[in-house]
Amino acid sequence: MSQVISVTPHVSISDRITKRLQQGELTQQQVAEFQDFLGEVENKFFQHPVITKNIYTRWFSQGTATDEELRHFIKQFSVFSNQFLLAALAKTINASTLQQSRASREILLNELGVIYRKVGQKIGSNAAQTEDEKDLEGDPELVSIEGTVDGGICRFKAAHFEWLIGVAEGLGLSYADIGKRKHGSATTLHFCDELIRLYGSDDPLIAEGASFAVENWAAAGFWQELEEGLLRIKQSRHPQLRLAFFTWHNRVEGQHAGHTLEELEEVYFHADFDRDKFMQGGEEILDAIAVFWNGLNGDRLNHINI
Structure with missing residues (x-):
C-alpha cells in the first residue's frame, strides 16, 4: 500500500x-x-490574511505603543476576553455529544478559574519561583498548561479576566474600566457577536468550523507578537506590568490547536458531515477576527482611543 x-x-x-x-x-x-x-x-x-498578515500585532510586537494606545488595546481586548465567556457557554449548551460538551467545559471552566491538573501532580509543586518568574511562566498556585479541569482547584485569582485586570492596573485602569460591552468599539462588538453566533452556534458543523478556525488562529503567532511587544514595554518603561495573561495564553494555545485536528478527523468521517457548513463557520469567524484587528489598527492610525 x-x-x-x-x-x-x-x-x-x-x-x-x-x-x-x-x-x-x-x-x-x-x-x-x-x-x-x-x-x-x-x-x-x-x-487567511488575519493569520498571515496581521498588521496590528506585527506593529505591536515592536513595543512602541504609547500609553494611550496600550490602554485602548487592553480595553478592547478585555471586552473580547470577557464576552468570549458567553460564546463558550453557548458552545457548551449547544454541544451535540457529551464528549464535545466536556471539551467545551474544559475551556469555559479554565477561563473562570478552574486550574488544569495533571494526574498525580500537585498544584503549586514549583512554588519556589520568584515573583518575576511567576509572572512570565505562571504562578504554580494559579496556572497550568496541561491536564484537565476535572479534579482541578477553582481559585478566583486563576480566572483569566483577573489576570487581565493585573495588566490594566499597571496602566492606570481598574476593573470598572474594562470588559463590559459599553467599553467596546463597533468593530470589537462585531467580533464578540460573531463569536456567539458562530463559535456558539446550535448548528454543530458551523460551530465545529468556527472552533477549528479560532483555535488555530490563536496558535498561529499573534500571542507571541503581543508578548514580545509587552515585554519590550515592561523592560523599557513599565516594570510594574504583570503579563501572566499574555505569557500563559502564548504557551497554552498550541496545545488547544493540537486537539482540533483530532476532533476534525472524528466529525469528518460521519455520514452527516457537511463540508460547506464547516468551511462557512471557519471563514466567517476568521473574517470577524480580521474586523477586530483591523479595527484596532484603524483606531491606531486615526488616533482614536475609547
Missing part, C-alpha cells in the same frame, strides 16, 4: 488516519477526499 503524503505544514494526514487506512477502517478514496478537504482548509483558513 502506498504511503499517504502530508498535504501541508499546517494540516496533514495524521498517523491516526494512516493507521485506520492500513486497518481497513477507511478506503484510499476516503483518505484522498479528506486530503483534498485539508487542502481547502489550508487555503481558506491558514492562508
Whole structure:
C-alpha cells in the first residue's frame, strides 16, 4: 500500500488516519477526499490574511505603543476576553455529544478559574519561583498548561479576566474600566457577536468550523507578537506590568490547536458531515477576527482611543 503524503505544514494526514487506512477502517478514496478537504482548509483558513498578515500585532510586537494606545488595546481586548465567556457557554449548551460538551467545559471552566491538573501532580509543586518568574511562566498556585479541569482547584485569582485586570492596573485602569460591552468599539462588538453566533452556534458543523478556525488562529503567532511587544514595554518603561495573561495564553494555545485536528478527523468521517457548513463557520469567524484587528489598527492610525 502506498504511503499517504502530508498535504501541508499546517494540516496533514495524521498517523491516526494512516493507521485506520492500513486497518481497513477507511478506503484510499476516503483518505484522498479528506486530503483534498485539508487542502481547502489550508487555503481558506491558514492562508487567511488575519493569520498571515496581521498588521496590528506585527506593529505591536515592536513595543512602541504609547500609553494611550496600550490602554485602548487592553480595553478592547478585555471586552473580547470577557464576552468570549458567553460564546463558550453557548458552545457548551449547544454541544451535540457529551464528549464535545466536556471539551467545551474544559475551556469555559479554565477561563473562570478552574486550574488544569495533571494526574498525580500537585498544584503549586514549583512554588519556589520568584515573583518575576511567576509572572512570565505562571504562578504554580494559579496556572497550568496541561491536564484537565476535572479534579482541578477553582481559585478566583486563576480566572483569566483577573489576570487581565493585573495588566490594566499597571496602566492606570481598574476593573470598572474594562470588559463590559459599553467599553467596546463597533468593530470589537462585531467580533464578540460573531463569536456567539458562530463559535456558539446550535448548528454543530458551523460551530465545529468556527472552533477549528479560532483555535488555530490563536496558535498561529499573534500571542507571541503581543508578548514580545509587552515585554519590550515592561523592560523599557513599565516594570510594574504583570503579563501572566499574555505569557500563559502564548504557551497554552498550541496545545488547544493540537486537539482540533483530532476532533476534525472524528466529525469528518460521519455520514452527516457537511463540508460547506464547516468551511462557512471557519471563514466567517476568521473574517470577524480580521474586523477586530483591523479595527484596532484603524483606531491606531486615526488616533482614536475609547
